Amino acid sequence: MPTRILPAVGDVDAVRSITTLLSQLPDAEPVAPVVDSTQLIDTLARLAAESVDELPEVVVVHERIGPVPALELIREVALRFPAVGVILVTSDASPGLFQAAMDYGARGLVALPLSYEELASRVQAVAQWSVGVRRHLGSGGDVFTGVGGTVVTVCGAKGGVGATLTSIQLALAAQASGRSAALVDMDLQAGDVASYLDVQFRRSVVDLAAITDISPRVLADAVFRHDTGLALLLAPGEGERGEEVTDRAARQIVSALRSRYEVVVIDCGAQLSGAGAAAVEMADQALLITTPDVVAVRGAKRMVRMWDRLQIRKAEETTVVVNRHTRGTEIQPPLIQRITGTAVAGTVIPANFKELQGAVDAGRIHELDSKGAVKQALWGLAGELGLVKVAEGAQKGGRLRGGDRGSVSFRRRKE
Template sequence: MPTRILPAVGDADAVRAITTLLSQLPDAEPVAPVTDSTQLIDTLARLAAESVDELPEVVVVHERIGPVPALELIREVALRFPAVGVILVTSDASPGLFQAAMDYGARGLVALPLSYEELASRVQAVASWSAGVRRHLGGALEVFTGVGGTVVTVSGAKGGVGTTLVSIQLALAAQASGRSTALLDMDLQTGDLAAYLDVQFRRSVVDLAAITDITPRVLADAVFRHDTGVALLLAPGDGERGEEVTDRAARQIVSALRSRYEIVIVDCGAQLSGAGAAAVEMADTALLVTTPDVVAVRGAKRVVRMWDRLQIRKAEETTVVVNRHTRGTEIQPPLIQKITGTALAATAVPANYKELQGVVDAGRLHELDSKSTVKQALWTLAGELGLVKAVEVDRRAGRGSFRRRKDGGG
C-alpha cells in the first residue's frame, strides 16, 4: 500500500525540493503540500472527520513553516493525530534539537540540504511506525478533530487587581453558553483558584510538568471537573513546586488543553514566570487587568514594556481590562489606554465589592448573583472577546445569565 506523505512547507523553493524528492521515493504517494501551520491542522482535522484511515501516514514539517513554530506544531499534531508520524526537516541537526524534536513528538529528523537516501530511510521508518500504531490501536484510535481551542491569558498589572475574579467569570460565561471550557491556574506560587471555587483536589499542573507525551487520558487524570462544568487545572498546593513547570512544560500543557477544549482561560497572576510568559506568548488574546489608580496603571505600563522587551507580546496585541471602575475617578479607561499603548476592552468592570464579599468569603465565587453588576460586566466582556456562543441575554434571570435562542442560533 502506498505511503501517503503530506509536506508542510512555507518556502516556495523548499516546497519544490521536498516534493520532487518525495515523488521519487518508492511506494510514496505525496499529497498536495500545505503552506502554513493553520492549513496543516485544518487539513488533518478535515481528513480525520471523514475517517481515521484518510489521514496520511507521514507529515514532513519544514523548520520555517510558521506562523506556529515547527516544534509547537509537531506537538499539536502528535497530540491530536497520534498515529500520524512527523518528520522535521531542519538545517540544525545538533543532538540538542534532535532531542527537543523527539520530546515534542517527532518520529524523525532529516538535515538540510536534503539527501535522497536519508529522506527515504526516515520516511520508510516512520511509515512503518505509523502502520504499526494503527494496527495496534485499531478502532480505539482517538483523534482530536476540533480546530483547536481559543486561549485567553489573564495577567495582573500588580497583585490584588482581580485577575482570578476575571478568569473565573470569563470561564463560567463561556461554559454557560455551551462551550467546553478549561481554566488553568498558572499563578504557580500563589494561585488560589481552588479556594475561590470551593475545590479540594490533590492533582495540579505540576503533575504534567515532567510528562513529554500528554495524552488525553493523562490530561483527564490531572483535571478536576467543577460542578459548573468548567475543567480546572490547578496550581500546586506547595508554591515552591511551581518551579517545576518550565516554559517548555507550559507550552505542552496549554497545547494539550487547547486540543481538548473550545475555550482555555489561563490565570497568570501578577508575577511573570517562564511558564506564564510562554502562555502569554501562545495566547490568542492576552488580557492585562488593572485598577484605575496610579500605582496599578504604572504597573500595567511596566508589564507592557517588559513583555515588549522580552518579545513576549507587543503592546498593541495586549488588551487592558479596567477593574473597579467608577465614573468619579480621575483616571478613566481612555487615559489608561493612552499611557499603556495597548488595546482597551470596551467593557469596564464596576467597583462593587459588597456584591462580591459574601461569595469570596465563602469561597464560592461561581455562585455570584446573576443580578450583580460585576458579573454582568464580566459576562459582557466574555461576549466582547468572542468566548460565548451566539446567545441572547435572559433578562428575567438577570443580565449575567445566558439562554439559547429560539431560532437555534449558537
C-alpha cells in the first residue's frame, strides 16, 4: 500500500526540492503540496470529515511554513489529527530543537540540506507508526468496541513498593498476548508511568475530566500510543491539576476505557484520592502491592480497612500481591493474608533490583529481559489474573513464565 505524503512548504524552491525527493521514495505517493498553515489544516479537516482512511499517513512540515510557526502548526496537527505522523524539515538539527519538536508532537525531524537516505528512513518509520495508530484507534476492524473490558486497579500499600512497575508489566503482558490494553496513571500528583517508559506527552487524564460524553475520538486524542502498542493515559505533568479529576470524572473515564479496550490497568499509587477510590470501586480486580516488611504490611492492612470503612471495597474482594519476596524473610504470604484478611496472589515477585536498575534508570522498563525472574513473575501474575489471551491447551503444563501466555486459576491462598 503506497504511503501518502503531504508536503506543507511555503518556499517555492523548497517545494520543488522536497517534492522531487519524495517522488523518488519507494512506495511513496506524494500529494499536491499546501503552501501555508491554514491550507494544511483545512485540507486535513476536509479529508478527516470523509474518513480517517482518507488522511495522508505523513505530513512533511517545512520550517518556513506560515503564518502559524512550524512548531505551533505541528502541535495543532498532532492534537486534531492524531493518526497523522508529522516530520519537521529544518536547518536547525540541534538537540534542543529536536526535543521541542517531539514535545510538540512531531514523529521525526530531517535536517537541511535534504538527504535521500535520511528522508526515506524517517518517512518509512513515521508511516509505519501512522498505520499502527489507525489499526488500534481508527477504523480498523480489530478495535475492541464491546462493553466488557476487564479493569484492574493497582495500589501500593505505601510509596515505593512497586505498584507502577507491576501496572506497566501487567498491561504489557496483556498487550503482547494479543489483547488491546490501556494503562492509566491515576496517581494524579506523583505519577511516574511516563518516566518509567521515557515518553514525552502533551495530553493527560485531566483533558478528559470536564468532558461529559467521552467519544472514541475524544478518547483517542487524549491517549498516547507507546511503541509497544500500549495505549497510555498519563497523569498530568503539573500535579496540582490532578484535583480536576473528580470521582465522577474518573467513573466516566474508566467507563469509556472499558468500552474501548479489552484490558484496562490503572495505577492508583499509594495515596487515596476521590478519583482513585472511584476506580477501585469500579474495578473487576483490585490489587494491593506490598513488600514483606512490617511497615508495608501495616500499610496494606490500614488501606484495606479504610476501603472497607468507606465502602469502596471489601477485604475479601481485594488481592494482595507480595513484591520483593525472598524465602528467608520472616513475613511470608500466609501471614500477610492473615493480617490483611484479603486474598493473596499465588504468584510472588522476587527481590532482584539489580535486574531492574538499568531499565528503570533508562526509562525502558518495557525492555526488561524476558528471562529475568522479575519479568517472568509479573507476566505470570498477568496469566494468573486472566489478563492474557489463552491459546487452547496452554493452561496445561505448570507454572507460567514471562514468555508464556496461559492462565492459571486464581484462588485464595490457604494456610
